[in-house]
Each structure stands twice: as structure tokens, then as C-alpha cells.
Amino acid sequence: MSQVRLHLCTFLIEHPSFFSCFRSTILQQQFNRVGRVEHGSVALPGIIRSGSIGGPDTFNMGTMPTAQQQITTGQMHRGHMPPLSLAQQALMGTINSSMQAVQQAQADLGYVDNPPPLGRDLASRVWVQNKVDESKHEIHSQVDAITAGTASVVNLTAGEPTETDYTAVGCAITTISSNLTEMSKGVKLLAALMDDEVGSGHKLMGAARMLAGAVSDLLRSVEPAAAEPRQTVLTAAGSIGQASGDLLRHMGEGETDEKFQDTLMNLAKAVANAAAMLVLKAKNVAQVAEDTILQNRVIAAATQCALSTSQLVACTKVVSPTISSPVCQEQLVEAGKLVDRSVETCVKACRSASDDGELLKQVGAAAGVVSQALSDLLQHVRHYASCGEPIGRYDQATDTIMNVTENIFTSMGDAGEMVRQARVLAQATSDLVNAMRSDAEAEVDVDNSKKLLAAAKLLADATARMVEAAKGAAAYPENEDQQQRLREAAEGLRVATNAAAQNAIKKKLVNRLEIAAKQAAAAATQTIAAAQNAAASNKNTVSHQQLVHSCKAVADSIPQLVQGMRSSQAQPEELGAQLALIMASQSFLQPGSKMVASAKSAVPTVADQAAAMQLGQCAKNLATCLAELRTATQKAHEACGPLEIDSALKTVQTLKSELQDAKMSVIDAQLKPLPGETLEKCAQDLGSTSKAVGSSMAQLLTCAAQGNEHYTGVAARETAQALRTLAQAARGVAASTREPQAAAAMLDSAQYVMEGSAMLIHEAHQALVHPGDAESQQRLAQVAKAVSHSLNNCVNCLPGQKDVDMALRSIGEASKKLLVDILPPCKKAFQEAQTDLNHTAAELNHSAGEVVHSSRGTSGQLAAASGKFSQDFDEFLDAGIEMAGHTQSKDDQIQVIGNLKNISMASSKLLLAAKSLSVDPGAANAKNLLAVAARAVTESINQLITLCTQQAAGQKECDNALRELEAVRGLLDNPNEPVNELSYFDCIESVMENSKVLGESMAGISQHCKTGDVVASHTHDAISEAAQLMKEAVDDIMVTLNEAASEGGMVGGMVESIAEAMGRVDEGTPPEPEGSFVDYQTTMVKFSKAIAITAQEMMTKSVTCPEELGGLASQVTVDYGQLAHQGRLAAATAEPEEVGFQIKSRVQELGHGCIYLVQKAGALQLSPTDSFSKRELIECARAVTEKVSLVLSALQAGNKGTQACITAAGAVSGIIADLDTTIMFASAGTLNPENEESFADHRESILKTAKALVEDTKLLVAGAASSQEKLAQAAQSSAKTITQLTEVVKLGATSMGSEDPETQVVLINAVRDVAKALAELIGATKCAAGKPADDPSMYQLKGAAKVMVTNVTSLLKTVKAVEDEATRGTRALEATIECIKQELTVFHSKDAPDKSTTPEEFIRMTKGITMATAKAVAAGNSAQQEDVIATANLSRKAISDMLTACKQAAFHPEVSEELRSKALQYSSECTAGYINLLEQVLQVLQKPMPEQKQQLAAHSKHVAACVTELVQTAEAMKGSECVDPEDPTVIAEIELLGAAASIEAAAKKLEQLKPRAKPKQADETLDFEEQILEAAKSIAAATSALVKSASAAQRELVAQGKVGSNLANAVDDGQWSQGLISAARMVAAATSNLCEAANASVQGHASEEKLICSAKQVAASTAQLLVACKVKADQDSEAMRRLQVTQSLYLSAAGNAVKRASDNLVKAAQKAAFDKTEDDSVVVKTKFVGGIAQIIAAQEEMLRKERELEEARKKLAQIRQQQYKFLPTELREDEG
Secondary structure, rough: OOHHHHHHHHHHHHHHHOOOOOOOOOOOOOOOOOOOOOOOOOOOEEEEEOOOOOOOOOOOOOOOOOOOOOOHHHHHOOHOOOOHHHHHHHHHHHHHHHHHHHHHHHEEEEEEEHHHHHHHOHHHHHHHHHHHHHHHHHHHHHHHHHHHHHHHHHHOOOHHHHHHHHHHHHHHHHHHHHHHHHHHHHHHHHHHOOOHHHHHHHHHHHHHHHHHHHHHHHHHHHHOOOOHHHHHHHHHHHHHHHHHHHHHHHHHOOOOHHHHHHHHHHHHHHHHHHHHHHHHHHHHHHOOOOOHHHHHHHHHHHHHHHHHHHHHHHHHHHHHHOOOHHHHHHHHHHHHHHHHHHHHHHHHHHHHHOOOOHHHHHHHHHHHHHHHHHHHHHHHHHHHOOOOOOOHEEEEEEEEHHEEEEEEEEHHOOOHHHHHHHHHHHHHHHHHHHHHHHHHHHHHOOHHHHHHHHHHHHHHHHHHHHHHHHHHHHOOOOHHHHHHHHHHHHHHHHHHHHHHHHHHHHHHHHHHHHHHHHHHHHHHHHHHHHHHHHHHHHHOOHHHHHHHHHHHHHHHHHHHHHHHHHHHHOOOOOOHHHHHHHHHHHHHHHHHHHHHHHHHHHHHEOOOOHHHHHHHHHHHEEEEEEHHHHHHHHHHHHHHHHHHHHHHHHHHHHHHHHHHHHHHHHHHHOOHHHHHOHHHHHHHHHHHHHHHHHHHHHHHHHHHHHHHHHHHHHHHHHHHHHHHHHHHHHHHHHOOOOHHHHHHHHHHHHHHHHHHHHHHHHHHHHHHHHHOOHHHHHHHHHHEEEEHHHHHHHHHHOOOHHHHHHHHHHHHHHHHHOOOOOOOOOOOHHHHHHHHHHHHHHHHHHHHHHHHOOOOOOHHHHHHHHHHHHHHHHHHHHHHHHHHOOOOOHHHHHHHHHHHHHHHHHHHHHHHHHHHHHOOOOOOOOHHHHHHHHHHHHHHHHHHHHHHHOOOOOOHHHHHHHHHHHHHHHHHHOOOOOOOOOOOOHHHHHHHHHHHHHHHHHEEEEHHHHHHOOOHHHHHHHHHHHHHHHHHHHHHHHHHHHHHHOOOOHHHHHHHHHHHHHHHOOOOOHHHHHHHOHHHHHHHHHHHHHHHHHHHHHHHHHHHHHHHHHHHHHHHHHHHHHHHHHHHHHHHHHOHHHHHHHHHHHHHHHHHHHHHHHHHHHHHHOOOOHHHHHHHHHHHHHHHHHHHHHHHHHHHHHHHHHHHHHHHHHHHHHHHHHHHHHHHHHHHHOOOOOOOOOOHHHHHHHHHOOOOOOOHHHHHHHHHOOOHHHHHHHHHHHHHHHHHHHHHHHHHHHHHOOOHHHHHHHHHHHHHHHHHHOOOHHHHHHOOOOOOOOHHHHHHHHHHHHHHHHHHHHHHHHHHHHOOOOHHHHHHHHHHHHHHHHHHHHOOOOOOOOOOHHHHHHHHHHHHHHHOOOOOOOHHOOOHHHHHHHHHHHHHHHHHHHHHHHHHHHOOOOHHHOOOOHHHHHHHHHHHHHHHHHHHHHHHHHOOOOOHHHHHHHHHHHHHHHHHHHHHHHHHHOOOOOOOOOOOOOHHHHHHHHHHHHHHHHHHHHOOOOOOOOOOOOOOOOOOOHHHHHHHHHHHHHHHHHHHHHHHHHHHHHOOOOOOOHHHHHHHHHHHHHHHHHHHHHHHHHHHHHHHHHHHHHOOOOOOOHHHHHHHHHHHHHHHHHHHHOOOOOOOOOOHHHHHHHHHHHHOOOOOOHHHHHHHHHHHHHHHHHHHHHOOOOOOOOOHHHHHHHHHHHHHHHHHHHHHHHHHHHHHHHOOOOOOOOOOHHHHHHHO
């Protein structure tokens, strides 16, 4: 192989044309070739070679045939290719989706769209030109991205497949496809707009199709499964480069400097030729190398050098058409770096292979030639990047002067440094003066020459003054006055430099801004394309919506930026164009920055890795471009600012010409709206802009009057910009209006505005020239008044405004009827007049609502509503005047007329407010004013009706209320519009207060209706129903508002609740206690720990998820309320009284801490990024935790022994949960030993520890009747001993190996029974402590002690029999029977379960009884010990699960007492029957007689009958509304894949926590934070693989028909699927929690204990997933084998991956905690009293930490006992 590669390199030497830029060929290693090794020579005759070692060779002379090209196509040997990796599979998915996008783009490019209908006026022509410019820019930037992405693909796929970054390749491909999609849209628009007389549009479409086809070829060539030759990839890439150049040329955007491109290709070819020479020299070294390994290394390095060089040539060809793009230049530079590295590697390999100085010298020289050629190439590119222009003669000197003067300013106080900088400054100014004098001598224009000489003299004089000042500072370094003079001289020199080189500096700054604007627009275009591509895989709706909104805002800003950039480039001397570019750049910065933030926040939520990488890279690039744009804009604005007034005046004059041109088009009936313009949009734009014009003009007047030139220029610029928008809107309104006269009137009024504005700007400029001139100020005011009048006339020309004015005039005319002294005579009877008044009032009120509604609609709707309102007002006025004629007195008549006048005034205000809102819907307070006006109309109508009507009591009030409701009901149709000045939280408080009043009022209405009108009793039911519905609606509002308040950071209600709970602790005499102090102590411990846990969670969420703090604060409030209630009772029952007082005070102190914590949570929700608020919350959370410990210490002071029992019980619960996890691992066959130990090595330790536990049990029982101190010691000792016992038993079970998992389970079950009995004993001891001997609790204690002794004895028997294959099955069965009897005893207790479950869950648990029964009968018939062991293990779990589910389902609140009794009865009978069955199996084992076996069937039938009764009872519990789940197998698979995605997202989150330089193992050599991250990453990776394998196993079961399609098994499948779903969810949630804990721990916001718990939870949930997968799986299936392989990787190959990673994590956390403890320094107090107090405090702290640890274990046990359930609400209840 080495000789083959050597001759390949020789071929390179002898055929330098191989590197031709137009026919480049790549040499690469071939992978997976089929064949066998054959020995022989591969040297070709007839080729002259250099001399070789070993003497001369003989050559045959002849001629070579002419060069031929041959292309062979076909399939590779796919059977010998390795399977695709996960990364390659992901790349295939990216390529497939990209191919679809490319195909769609090709289809879209098949036809040219019709151009939009446009007029021929100047605005239309400008619009077309702007659209063409925008399209060209976008297409150019997209083509740049396509070629850069292509070059990136070429570079990334150059190496071996195992070393390829497929995610980066996918990112590049995604960039190509997404930009091609967007490019196709732009090309179609541009083709439609281009002048198609010579077919340029069709040519452009054809070039775009060619590019799409080339991209399609590239995608096919890089498919990992295709394994195409490298030349295919390069050919496709070259085609993209060629097609890109053609496309750019067809749209007139091609690179104009062909000479530059030719030079670029020649330089690339020079690099290739130089590399060929280097390969030749390296071959010479390889020939003399004696070491084969070193020789092969030289050959490999030479080959790689050739490959990387040809790679550079190919990359150059690809990016050559778009070399002006920075991203393309970056790819070319990256390819050059690869060449440089390969050359360096080749030289190193040669030096290590040979000591021949001459040959090495030749290699070094050749390498130098390559490096020089490469340097020339890259320098050529950099030269082009700087626009190909040499640095100006003034530029460098000017930059130096500016920088050095800044240094002088900052060096004040350091005279030496100032003098050194002054020397540099003097040299720079000297160079600048000489350059200016030289230019003056060469200048032909005499005036310009004089200007240059004058500027040079000014600069020279300033330099001389600076030199003198520097000498003074040098002579007197301590003199501050000398330093100040030097500073002032430097500042004067800076000013002189600016004046001398102003034009050059300005040109440079504007050019820099143009480049920055172009790059920013291109980067924004790329980011938008990346955001659209990532939308499909973004699973976070909030972040997606934010990104969409920010992209839309940027997309609206890009056209102005492109137009400004193109105008500035086309008119380099035009100040207006430069100012337009500056304004567009300033406007672009804010939306651009928001899009960067939105994109960065969306990256972690994008599931597609390639799309996420593309979005992240684009956001990063855009941020860099925005930073440059911000700097360039600021500097350019400083240079161009003083001439803004002239530019604004010219802009306004241009707008006037455009409006005149548009009016000519109206006369010719040729004016048409621009695309996207509608009448309503333009009308709204004109209305809102008219106010902006007025505001900017007011600012202009103020600044001009003050003589402030800078701010006057800013105001003039803003005025011109607002007038531009106004002119565009006026033209749009005119073009959209069907009436020519109205259109002409609109344009005329807009022209008047432009004329007046031009005069105003001119007068403002004159006012600056003559500051303080009274006449000038007067003219300015007159012109401003005229402009304001013109603006009003322009707004009044809008459609709909005239109709409102007509309605106002109509109301005014009608209201004149109220001015007469004598009313006309009445024409109707009183009753008829009253009816008419009520009817017309309702109509007028309704019309007022329509006016309000139409003001937000179209102009036509407003016109119709206004006309209807004026008509209804006229009718109502007539009815009111008629009613006034029926009044009895003159005073009453005057009141009626006065009310009618009020209604007239309110109606006019309503129409004016509607008119104002329709003109500018976004105006501040306009909607509020309209709502106020509408309410005023309603109220004035109500006042008149009240005065004029006499009805039954309460009826007119109800009518008035109905009218008011009718008036405000429309506000709910637009909930996004503000109607008052209240803040969000003020609104919530207001609604909550009024809701209470509303509920009380409705109750009062209902009650008074029934008592007030007994006759109308038939309406009472309807009234009651309506009142009840209203009450429910109010309750719903209150619930919703409370949730919104907590989520939004409004915590006032929570603070009040906590304060009220604190007050109740001291409130009067407590109620009569129903329990003992121990009962209240236990409950208080539970809620105290819940508060501490929630506080810890709030510390974590304050960093990771502040929006969840509201719910946690609410939970703290609820828990504290319960704690305060229990604390009051505990204080009342505590002895002595001092303990009760201490408990109350500690509970109240905790309440204060909770209030502070809740308040800080609310503050942080309002400002999630406020670091100060975060620190305050963390401090408050820690304070709450400390105060919780004080509460617990107060409880302990009352009963130290019972407190120790509570702590010990929690510890034992945690042990039981750990044992349950271990049992699941053992059942799955994954409990493997890590060394060669045997069970005999652990037997004695088990026996010894078990006996010690018996002694502790005796002390515990005795402690109940002794002191609290002894009881505490006994409880602590028993907890410690049971911990040791479980550990040694687990080690013993592990040492037995996973080959016999059932025996492992038997042993672990035995110690679990002991632990469970100990927990019961500790609980009984706690209840019996301090009680007399005849108390019932003492009898319970004795019974618990007896069970404890029985279970320890059973454990000892099991330990002794576990290695005896003849008896261990019998022993296991005996232990199971005893366990089931104990379970049945617990089941018969009257205690209700902590939670309830569903009947479906109950039915599912009964299925386990059926399976266990069949297993038991089979074991009895076979009498095999293995079968009996399996039966024993299965039986105890099946019975335990059934009893638990039965009790939980029976005590469901919706289950009747009858069904509950039946369920409990049948469960007891079923359990008793099953015990009889197992005892019969035991008899068969002892006496295997046929008659004994025959009785097994009878017992099994009895059990089956009981199970049937149970199922029927459970079915009765369901009720009639139960609905079966649909297609559970599909749900299971979706949840599994969702869990895998969740785990992978969590793993990504871990990867982002810290850069990973190289693979690490999580061991003690790493820092604690590194150990956390590496161990957590290992766990995340293993769980992800496991869940995916579980998904595959589930799909295989569906394919095999074992689940899914069989209707008879639908329930079973659904139950199994739900189990699988729950297990997958638990794995995903546990892994996510682990990642969150790791993140918080690294950032210092979480404890090591939380990490330990999270790691253990992953192990436990994984074990449940393994068991769930094995329930129905075929053990011989391929998917199951993969799952087992994953288990092996997960639990064995990586050191039981989760177990080892968890252990590492635990060790790291514990070590960190230990180290932290060692580092803590303690200051011991020397005073006696202080020392005693210090000891007491330390002991208290120690006990508190111990209790916290035990409580955490208890919580873990509660969570794990849920098994396959993973419901967040249940977990919350368990925590609470």
C-alpha cells in the first residue's frame, strides 16, 4: 500500500496539469473496497524516475498513449459498507428535506409571475427601482450564502468519514437549501419587474434553474449512503460556482473585475504547482527512509498535502463569482489554512524520517514556495476585501492623530506617557502636513491649491503649539498646569486635523457605513432564512412567535437600509443620500438587535441540530454586523450632521414634485396603488403620520427659536422623514379612491402641506442665521400655523371623515330645536310618547355602540354608522321634545330640555372621538376617550329616561343597567385595546374587588326579586338559575385572576394570606385538640420540609425558569397556611408551656421569611433579568430554610424522641424505595457484580448485622416507656443499622450474578420486609411514647415488634438457604406467604390512602393476580425450585399492587359506600384465597402427592372467581362517562420518541454549559464542576439510547401483532402502553431534572444533595423502563437484543453506565461537600457562656442537617412508590 501511495505522489509530480483549475482531480483514500492483497510491482514502464537506492535500474524506452478520460458509473459494494452512524442518519434526513426544498424551488422557477399592476408616475417608477434594488441585494446575499455553504461542504467532507463533522455538514446544506428557497422567490419577482424586451427575465429564470439543478446534484453526491467518488462532489460544487456567476451576471450584479478573478485562479494554480514540487521532494525523502513506519508517514503527509491543495483549487472555483462576500472569503481562507497545516505536517514527517541535510533542505525550500504562493493568494483576497483600494495618503496619518490624542486625554497625570504620545503625534502631523503640501503643488485648480496650503498651515501651527506644550510638560512633569496645556494643545490639533482632512474623513466614514449596511442587510436576510427553516422543528411556541415577530420587523426595515446604501453608492457626493443611509441604519439597529436576542433564545428549543446550528451562526454573524453598523453610523453621523437642514429642505421639495406628478396621473386616469397599498391602510398611515409631522414641526420651532443648530437639524430630518411617509400615504389614498375629484383634492392638500413645510424649514434655517430676530420668529410662527391648517385639511379629505362631519352638522342643526322659548304642542298621548322615548333611546344607545365599533373598522363602516347615529339622534330628539311637552311644570320642562342638550353635546363628542380614532388608531388615549364619550351618551340618556318615566320599583334601574351593559359589551370584542390608565396589576385588583361586589349584588337581586314580587313566582326559578350562572362566572373569573396574578408576579393576595395565617397562630383560645402533640408534630414536620423544598426549588428556578416562581410562591403560601394551623394546635398540646410559646414564635418568624420570599418572587417575575432581585430571592430562600430548621428544633424541644422517630421513619422509607429500585434492576437481569466476590464473602456480615438490628429493636421498644433521650438514641441506632444491613444484603445479592435474577430478588425482598417492618415499628413506637402500659398504642407496639422479629428471622433463614438449590424455593415461598399476610393486615386497617386512583388502574392490577395464579399452579405441578422462586417473587408484587390499587380506587370520592365495601371485601377474599393457593403449593413441595396437586385447580378457581368479582366491582366504579383511550400503541411510541427528544435536548443543554476540549471520564482527576457535567452527560447519553431502543422494541411488538390490532387485547395493550409511556416519561423527566440540577449546581444555585437525588432518580426510572419493555417482548427479537445491548452499555460496559455515572456524581458531590467542610474555619469563643452557646448551636445545626437528609429520603420514597405513574399534580401532592 505504501508503494501505491508513493507512485500516486509520483504521478502528481509528473503531471502538474493535474491541478488545473478547470479540470481538478482529487486523490483520496478509497474506503470499503472489495478484493484481496496481491504481491507485485505497480511500477509503470517507460516513465523516467529519479535514482533509487540499491544501484541503477534498467528502463525500457517507448511512448505513452495519449491521455484519455473515462468515467465509470455504477453501484458500489453496498453489502460491505458499514451501517450509517446516527450522525450520518441525521445528515441523510437533512439532505432529504433539503432535496424537497430544492425540488419545490425548481418547480416555482418554471414560470414567470405577472408583474403587479403599476402606474407611470414617478412614485411607481421609484417603487419599481427600489424593488429591483432590494431583490438584487437579497438574491446576491443568498447566492453568497449558497456558494459559501458549498465551499463549506467541500471543505468539511474532505477527510475520512469517521472524522467528518456531519452536524456542520448538515448546517451548511441547510444554509444552501433555505437560501435557495428564498432566492427563488426573489428571482421570480425580479424577473417580473425587469424589462423583458430582450428576454432578460427569462434568462434570469433559466440561470436560477441551472443553479437549483447544480445544488440538487451536490446534495446527491454528498449522501453518506451514496458513497459517490470525490470527483463527483467537486464537479457538482464547480457547477454551483459556474451557475452562481451566470445568475449574478444575468441580473447585472456580476463581479466586474475579471482581471481579479483571473489572477485569483492563477494564484490558486501556483499553489497547486508548488505543492506538486513539495510532493516530489517528499518522495525523495521517502525513498531513502529506512523505517517503514516513518516512510509511510511521509507518504501519507505528502498525499494529504496534495489533497488539501486540490481542495483549495476547487474551493477557489466555487467562491470566485462571489468573492466579495466575507463568508466566501472566510471559506477560501479556511481552505488555505488546511493547506498550510498539511505542508507543515509534511515537513515534520520528512524531518523525522531522514537525516539527509540536502534532501531536507530541498523539502524546506519547496515548502517555503508553497507557503509564499499561499500567502500571495490570501493577500490577494484580503486586498479585495478592502475594496481593492490602497490606504489613502491622509487616512493613516489621520487615524494615528485621532488615536494618539485619545491616549493623551486618558494619560492625564502621567507626564512621561503624555510626552511619549506627543512625540508620536508630532510625527504623524508632520507626515500629514507634507502630504497636503505635496497635493497642493500638484493641484491644477488654484483655489483648491490655496485651500490645501491654508489647511496645511493651520495644521502646522497647531502642531507647533503642541510641541511647545510637550516641552513644558517634559521639563516640569509634576506641574498639572503644563499637562493641561498639553491636553488643550492636543485637542486643538485634533480639531485642526478634522478641518484639514474633513472631506477625506467623511468619504472614508460614509464608505465604511455603506459596507457595514450591506453586510448587515445580508446577515439579516440570512438570519430570516435560517429562522424560517428552523420553524418546523421549534417546539417552543413562545420563542417561535417572538422570533417570527422580530423577523417581520427586520424584514420591514431591510428595504430602507438597502435603498439608502444603493443611493449613497450611486450618488457619492449627494448629502441627502448619505443622510438617508444614516437614518435607515439607525432605524435598523433596534429591530436587528431584537432579532438577534430572539434567535439566540430560540436556538436551544430547535430540535433539528443542523437548523439550530445554522440559526445560531446567523445570529452570531448578525450581532457582529450590527456592532459594526452601530459604530459606522455614529461616526458617519458626526461627519454629516451639520448639513441636515439643507438635505431636509431638498427632500421636501422632491416630495412636492412627486405629488404633482401623481396628480397628473390622476388627470390621465393612470394613477394606481402600489402593491400592498389599500385605502384603509393608507388612510391610517396618513392620520397617524399627520400627528408625527405636527410633533416634529413643534420640535423644529422650539429648537430654531433657541438657536440650537444640532437639534434643529435633527428635527428637520425627522420632519422630512415624516413628510415622506405622509406623501406616500396621501398618494396611496388618492390611488385607492374611485372618485377622481376626491383623489385630486387629497393630492392638492398634501402639496399644500409640502409647500408650507418647505417654507417652515427655510424660515427655521433663517432663524438660526439670525438668532433673536423678532421678525424672523414671527414669520416662523405664521408659517407653522399655515402648515397646521394644511395638515387638518389633508386629514379631512380622508374617506369617512366628511361623513362624520356631515353627521356633526346634522346633530348641530337638529339641536337648534332646543333653543326655542315655547315648545310645539303635543301630538301623542303620554303613554305613547313615553314608549317612543324608550324605543328611540334604545336605538340611539345601540347606534352609539355601532359608532364605537365602526371606528375600528373601515371608513365605509364609520360613514354608515355616523349617518345612522345622526338619524337616530334626530328621532330621539323629537321624542324627547314631545315628552317635554307632557311635563307638569315649567321646572320639569327645563330639566328635560337641559338633559336633551347634554345628550346633544355628548353625541357630538362621541363623533369627534370616533373621527379621531379612525384617523389614528394607535394614538395614545384615543380609545379611552372614545369609551368615555360612549359612556357619557348612555349616562345622559339614562338621566333623561329616569326623569321622564314612572314605572314599578326597580324597573327603571334595571333598564338603565341594561343600557350600560349594552354600551360596554363591545369593549370585550377587542380585549387587546386599553380602556383606562390602570396598570396590569391594578386592573387585576380592580376586577377582583368588583367581582366580589358583583357576586353579592347578584345574590341580592335574586333574593329581593323573590320577596318583592310574590305574585310572579313563576319567574323565581329562572331568576335563581341566572343568579347561579352569574355566581359561577364570577367564581371562574376569580380563579383565573388568581392564577394570572401569581404568574405575573402579583403577590399581594399571597402576602395577605400568609399574614392572616400568622395572626391566627396567636388568635384567642385554640379549638379543642383532636389529636396528640405527636400527631401535630408529625404534620408540622411534613409541611415545614415542604416549604424548605419549595424554597430550594425557587432558588433553582430563579436562574433557570423565573416564570414558574408564581406557582411555587403560591405553594409556599398554601403550605404555610397548613403549618400555621397545625402549629397553633401543637402549641396548645405542648408541654411545658415554654415549648408551645417557642413553637408559635418560630412559626411566625417563618411566616415573615415566607412573606419576604413571596415578595421577592413577585419582583423577579416582573424583572426576570434583574440580577439584584435574583440575589435577594436566593438570600430570602436561604433564610426560609434556616427558619424551617428553627421550627423543627422547637418541635424537637417538645419531644426529642418522637422527632428522632420521625426522622428515622423517613430514612427507612428512603431505604425501601432504594430496595424497590434494586429489585427492578435485578428483575431486568442487570444487577451484575463488579468484582469476583461470592455470596459467601457477605453471608457473615449479613447475619452479624441482622442480629445487631434485633438488639436495636429491643432498645426501640423499651425506649417507648423510657425517656425521650433514650428513645432518640434507639431510633437513630436502628436507622443506622438497617442502612448497614441493606447495603450488605445488596452486595450479597449482586455477588450472586445476574444469571439467577429471581434468587437475587428473593434476598432483596427479605431485607425489604425487614425494613418495612422496622418502619411500622418506628411509627408504633412514636405513637406509644410516654403512654401508659394499658394504652391501645402499646398493644400495637407489641404487635409491630413481633412482626419485626418474624421478618428478621425470615431474613436469616433466607440467607442460610439462598445457596441451597433444594430449599431456597421453599424458603422464598414461606417468606412470601408471611409477607402477604402482613400486607393483608395493613389492608384491613381503617386508615384512608393518601391518594386515589382510577378504576382502570385497579383493573390493570387484577391482571397480575391472574398471571401469578397461573404461575403458582404451574410451579406446584412442576415442583421445580426455580419456578417456585419466580412464583414467590411475582406473587408478593401482584398481591401488593392489587391491594394498594383496590384501596386507592375504593376511597375515590366519587365511589359509593356500597361499592367501597364490596371492593374491600372481594380484595380480602381474593388475597385469602391466594394465600391458600400458595400454602397448597408449599404442601406439594413438602409432600409431592397427586392428590395434593389436584387441589391446586380448586384453589385457583376460587381465586379466579374473586378476581372476576373484583373486575365487575371496578367496572361499576367507572360509571357511564368512562371513555377508552384510542390507539394506545401509537400513543406509547409517540411518548417514547418524545422522551428521547427531551433527553437529547437536555444533553444539548449540558453540552452548552461548558466547552469540551477532549473526551473525559468523570473521575476524581476533574474539578467538581467538570465531574458534574461529564457524569451528567454520560447519563443523558445512555438514557437517550435506552429510550430509543425501547421505542424500537415497542414498534416490533406492534409489527408482530402482540399489541395494537387485536380488539380482544385492546385493554391489555392500552394498560401496557400506558405503563411504557409512564416509564418513558419518568426517564425523560429524571434526566431533565438531572441536567437542571447540574446546571444550577455549576452556577452555584443548587446543593450537592439535589445532584445525588437526581442521579439516583435516573437509575430508578430507567429500571422501570426496562421492566416495562420486557413485559410483552420476545426475548429472541432483534429489538430486544438491541435493548439488552443498550442495557449492557447503560449498566455494564460503561461500568453500569448510569450506576457508575451516578456513583461518580454522588462521590463528586460528597467530596465537594466534605472539602467545603474542611475549608470552613471555626472561630471558637473563649467566654464560658458564649462557648456553651456555640456548642449548642453547632449541635442544633448538626441535627437539622441530619433531619433534612432523612426527610429528603422520605420524599424520594414517596415519589418512587408511584411506580409507572408520573403525574405532576400527584408529585406536587407528595412533596406537599
